[in-house]
Amino acid sequence: MAEEKTWALVSEVGGEHGYLEELADILKQHFRIICYRELLEDPVLHGPKIQVLFMWKYCPAAEPLLLGLLPSLKVVVSGGVGIDHLDVPFINSLGAKVANTPGVVSDSTADLAMGLLLASARKILDGHQIAIDPKTMHIPQSLMGVEVTGSTLGIIGMGEIGYKIAQRSKGFEMKILYHNRTRRNVEDEQTVRASYCESLDDLLRKSDFVVIAVKLTLDTTGLVGHRELSLMKPTATLVNISRGQVVDQDALVKALQSGSICAAALDVTHPEPLPRDHPLLSLPNVLITPHIGISTYNTARRIVEKMVENALAAVKGLPVPNEVKLQLHNQC
Amino acid sequence: MLLSDQLLKFHLFIYSKQEVEYYQRPAKCLTSPPPFALLITERQETEGWRKTPQAPAEARMQSVCYVRCVRRLWGPAQASQILNVTNMHRSVCQLHHKKVMEDNKPWALISEVGGQGYIEEVTDIMKQHFQIICHKDFLQNPLLHGPKIQAMFVWNALPAPEPALLSSLPSLKVVANGGVGIDHLDVSYITSLGVKVTNTPGVVSNATADIAMGLLLASARNIVEGHQISVNPNTTHTQCQMGVEVTGSTLGIIGMGHIGCKIAQRGKGFDMKILYHNRSRRSVEDEQAVGASYHDNMDDLLKASDFVMLAVNLTPETTGLISHRELSLMKPTATLVNISRGLVVDQDALVKALQSGTIRAAALDVTHPEPLPRDHPLLGLPNVLITPHIGTNTYTTTRRMVQRMVENAMAALKGQTIPNEVKPK
Numbered sequence: 035m036a037e038e039k040t041w042a043l044v045s046e047v048g049g050e051h052g053y054l055e056e057l058a059d060i061l062k063q064h065f066r067i068i069c070y071r072e073l074l075e076d077p078v079l080h081g082p083k084i085q086v087l088f089m090w091k092y093c094p095a096a097e098p099l100l101l102g103l104l105p106s107l108k109v110v111v112s113g114g115v116g117i118d119h120l121d122v123p124f125i126n127s128l129g130a131k132v133a134n135t136p137g138v139v140s141d142s143t144a145d146l147a148m149g150l151l152l153a154s155a156r157k158i159l160d161g162h163q164i165a166i167d168p169k170t171m172h173i174p175q176s177l178m179g180v181e182v183t184g185s186t187l188g189i190i191g192m193g194e195i196g197y198k199i200a201q202r203s204k205g206f207e208m209k210i211l212y213h214n215r216t217r218r219n220v221e222d223e224q225t226v227r228a229s230y231c232e233s234l235d236d237l238l239r240k241s242d243f244v245v246i247a248v249k250l251t252l253d254t255t256g257l258v259g260h261r262e263l264s265l266m267k268p269t270a271t272l273v274n275i276s277r278g279q280v281v282d283q284d285a286l287v288k289a290l291q292s293g294s295i296c297a298a299a300l301d302v303t304h305p306e307p308l309p310r311d312h313p314l315l316s317l318p319n320v321l322i323t324p325h326i327g328i329s330t331y332n333t334a335r336r337i338v339e340k341m342v343e344n345a346l347a348a349v350k351g352l353p354v355p356n357e358v359k360l361q362l363h364n365q366c
Numbered sequence: 367m368l369l370s371d372q373l374l375k376f377h378l379f380i381y382s383k384q385e386v387e388y389y390q391r392p393a394k395c396l397t398s399p400p401p402f403a404l405l406i407t408e409r410q411e412t413e414g415w416r417k418t419p420q421a422p423a424e425a426r427m428q429s430v431c432y433v434r435c436v437r438r439l440w441g442p443a444q445a446s447q448i449l450n451v452t453n454m455h456r457s458v459c460q461l462h463h464k465k466v467m468e469d470n471k472p473w474a475l476i477s478e479v480g481g482q483g484y485i486e487e488v489t490d491i492m493k494q495h496f497q498i499i500c501h502k503d504f505l506q507n508p509l510l511h512g513p514k515i516q517a518m519f520v521w522n523a524l525p526a527p528e529p530a531l532l533s534s535l536p537s538l539k540v541v542a543n544g545g546v547g548i549d550h551l552d553v554s555y556i557t558s559l560g561v562k563v564t565n566t567p568g569v570v571s572n573a574t575a576d577i578a579m580g581l582l583l584a585s586a587r588n589i590v591e592g593h594q595i596s597v598n599p600n601t602t603h604t605q606c607q608m609g610v611e612v613t614g615s616t617l618g619i620i621g622m623g624h625i626g627c628k629i630a631q632r633g634k635g636f637d638m639k640i641l642y643h644n645r646s647r648r649s650v651e652d653e654q655a656v657g658a659s660y661h662d663n664m665d666d667l668l669k670a671s672d673f674v675m676l677a678v679n680l681t682p683e684t685t686g687l688i689s690h691r692e693l694s695l696m697k698p699t700a701t702l703v704n705i706s707r708g709l710v711v712d713q714d715a716l717v718k719a720l721q722s723g724t725i726r727a728a729a730l731d732v733t734h735p736e737p738l739p740r741d742h743p744l745l746g747l748p749n750v751l752i753t754p755h756i757g758t759n760t761y762t763t764t765r766r767m768v769q770r771m772v773e774n775a776m777a778a779l780k781g782q783t784i785p786n787e788v789k790p791k
Contacts, residue, residue, distance in 0.1 A: 050603040141613035145636060149583030149612075153590075156580050156760075161753035162590050165737065166745045173736050173754045175482060175522070181762040183572035205635030206576065307596060307604050315597045323592035324604030330587070332611035 039066040040349050042086035045093035057338045064342050070094045077103045086345045109348035111341045115139050118250035122360050132358040133344035138336040143327040144198035147275045150299035154321045155180050183207050188241030191248030200226040213237045238265040250277035263289035271297045278304030287313045301327050473497045474517040477524035488768040501525045508534045517775040523550040540778035542771045546570050549680035554790040563788040564774035566767045573763040575628035578705045581729035585701050585751045586610050613637050618671030621678030630656035641667045668695040680707035693719040701727045708734030717743045731757050
């Protein structure tokens with residue numbers, strides 16, 4: 035007889051927020067999966083069996099109402115590295131651990147950052163639209179972009195993702211500046227030829243491309259607002275692959291409309307998606323992607339594998355490889 | 367009062383705005399002389415009127431209108447002006463003479479400014495060393511203008527250096543191309559006329575390599591599709607197709623010249639495994655710099671690559687290089703990126719391969735023709751990204767190309783060593 039698998043709650047398989055079949059299969063190898071909808075059909079029966087909550091694209095949301103139905107919950111595992119959407123102390127207080135999936139997300143997120151930077155700089159979106167427009171009769175000579183090779187890249191947030199962005203831009207002979215809570219060691223800096231800017235203002239003034247790669251905390255909320263945008267060059271581009279709330283969106287709209295900065299490329303906004311009448315959607319110099327930083331088959335698979343790894347450890351009472359433990363000072 | 371101010375004042379005094387415009391029209395002789403006159407005589411016999419570039423501030427020293435002859439002055443009230451005017455005449459002639467010396471620049475034929483031609487911002491580079499005439503203006507009087515032209519600047523294959531045009535340019539010394547590709551030029555024919563051909567290699571490479579990577583990433587990660595979903599008024603939740611991983615994937619570069627190497631350099635930053643195929647193998651040093659491995663057999667490269675990048679130049683050997691067979695050798699998860707020339711790829715074969723899932727996607731900065739006919743199947747395929755030949759479209763690179771084109775032409779005219787001469791095979 036097959037060993038009873040541990041019950042794990044997921045949002046759904048397929049659908050808008052759900053797992054692709056292939057990814058759900060990985061989960062099913064180790065867990066007995068129950069979808070949110072199924073749980074709600076008989077929460078009293080199913081709830082107590084569930085020991086793991088797998089979060090994918092923020093679903094199902096680890097809110098008190100839901101958690102109240104899961105008395106046996108041992109761990110909430112979130113796919114991805116960001117945990118700004120989780121109330122970690124609250125979940126811990128219920129006796130459940132929290133885990134995320136750092137590391138496996140870094141390459142594809144850095145790739146997307148470079149993709150957005152290049153697409154924006156070289157007007158690839160506009161180019162494609164012109165190329166396929168039924169009215170296009172001639173190749174336009176006036177579709178000019180800005181030079182990427184040899185330009186200055188300012189990275190705000192030089193964690194694993196920020197560093198990988200630096201590695202990629204080195205191949206384009208970009209001059210790399212970075213700003214971080216703490217300075218990286220000399221070796222790291224020399225490998226990618228990055229110069230530390232203790233003053234964020236300095237980085238903003240000098241950069242042709244500003245890439246935001248911080249995580250969202252109380253300290254980084256609204257980090258880039260009116261003042262910061264006004265310090266940037268009018269020829270500069272802002273690239274955001276962190277979280278929408280790191281940028282003051284109203285200030286960004288004004289800066290783009292007034293020509294304070296040249297363009298913006300955003301994989302993240304607040305909320306996601308933006309309301310359909312939001313000014314960002316109609317600005318010509320804005321490129322927006324729907325939070326696809328980790329949307330590749332490879333990375334999605336690795337994330338799910340890591341989620342499984344963490345969940346299994348928690349269920350067995352072993353140390354959880356990517357347990358999220360918040361230090362108290364992060365709360366202020 | 368400055369001479370310049372006097373001049374300006376003088377002009378305003380003598381001419382009405384319409385008259386100034388009238389006299390500035392090239393190659394148009396005065397048929398009905400004006401009631402008033404300006405004292406500056408035009409020395410050049412064959413030239414009619416010439417317009418000089420104007421900006422209000424610069425007009426003072428540079429804008430000198432030429433009038434063929436003195437007709438008559440204003441009425442008696444102005445007679446007292448004669449002396450002043452004569453003095454001014456002397457000074458203006460000196461100024462004119464100086465300007466003529468400066469303006470003794472060789473003539474160059476270009477396509478046009480704006481439209482299919484040059485952006486306004488780069489014309490100053492050409493005008494520093496050449497007197498520019500647009501093709502349209504040239505055609506108004508080819509017999510008059512033709513013999514003056516010593517250089518022809520070709521941009522976007524225009525003006526086309528065809529026999530009919532070249533035969534009307536007896537003084538032509540050089541056809542200078544903006545860009546590195548010269549597949550549109552019949553080099554043997556042009557050089558047989560005793561005319562040099564030049565292009566602009568090197569200066570185009572960074573921008574082209576950047577676009578190659580931009581297309582690769584945009585295609586792999588569905589950036590265009592993602593944007594369209596993000597801004598679509600009907601979007602309530604975002605559901606975007608999964609992309610393919612770039613980091614750690616295999617990049618197969620066909621054509622490892624200057625541009626190909628720069629693409630490899632960029633690919634290395636993404637930890638891509640780099641394979642390349644080239645007419646000749648590159649040095650060990652070059653290979654190691656980017657971690658590239660040579661594939662003598664192009665088929666092997668096609669089978670092993672996740673991204674196939676075309677960076678060859680267009681020659682009879684590379685025409686139709688990628689056709690049914692080559693596409694069928696590629697992985698069904700692979701992407702074809704073309705930044706070379708449209709004719710390197712058999713487009714019908716490409717359409718079929720994309721429709722049937724033989725390859726995953728294509729990203730093309732070049733097609734044949736450009737632009738494609740509006741009913742071409744490539745335009746309707748969801749897995750195709752097309753950009754309108756913008757490989758070098760940055761202000762920085764465009765300026766560098768024009769700069770190099772001008773340098774090449776100057777060297778040719780002066781009989782010096784030409785930096786980028788293209789010799790016939």
